[in-house]
Amino acid sequence: MDKKNKKKIWVMNSIFALFCGGILVFLLNAPEETTSFLPKDEDHIKLYSIEGKKEAEKFCAECHDADKIAPLPEGHPPKYRCLFCHKRN
Ligand code: HEC
Ligand code: HEC
Numbered sequence: 001m002d003k004k005n006k007k008k009i010w011v012m013n014s015i016f017a018l019f020c021g022g023i024l025v026f027l028l029n030a031p032e033e034t035t036s037f038l039p040k041d042e043d044h045i046k047l048y049s050i051e052g053k054k055e056a057e058k059f060c061a062e063c064h065d066a067d068k069i070a071p072l073p074e075g076h077p078p079k080y081r082c083l084f085c086h087k088r089n
Contacts, residue, residue, distance in 0.1 A: 037089045053083040 038044050050056040060082045063070050072079060
């Protein structure tokens, strides 16, 4: 391999390394999770004792459907599987 080619490979490798470093920094800077957790108040505490997420989610609509006491805010993301986003803590 001639000298010129070696240098080219070194340059390409350096660019690749910088690129990987950039992605790593980007990922490490990702914002913290901001979606609200399932509250631990009177309305929700019993939902913590239900083992399966799917089972617990059956109750959400009792209060969070459009015509109930706490309807979802306008522009709420697709609401399929509440507890995947609003985690229990
Ligand atoms: C018995 C009624 C009731 C049930 C059942 C219920 N909620 Fe709620 N929820 C409320 C009410 C009322 C509020 C608003 C007042 C508050 O923050 O507690 C609320 C607020 C919330 C909030 C907002 C918390 C915040 O930080 O602003 C989230 C998230 C939520 N509920 C998720 C759920 C999920 C997920 C389920 C099902 C697993 C569920 N709720 C079941 C009544 C209920
Ligand atoms: C794909 C993720 C996702 C799913 C699934 C989801 N939510 Fe949300 N929810 C959000 C986000 C994000 C917000 C905050 C919206 C904003 O700040 O504008 C929110 C907001 C809310 C709020 C208003 C209070 C708050 O914290 O801002 C309630 C109540 C709520 N969600 C209940 C539910 C219920 C009940 C379900 C299931 C029927 C559900 N969510 C499913 C992501 C989700």
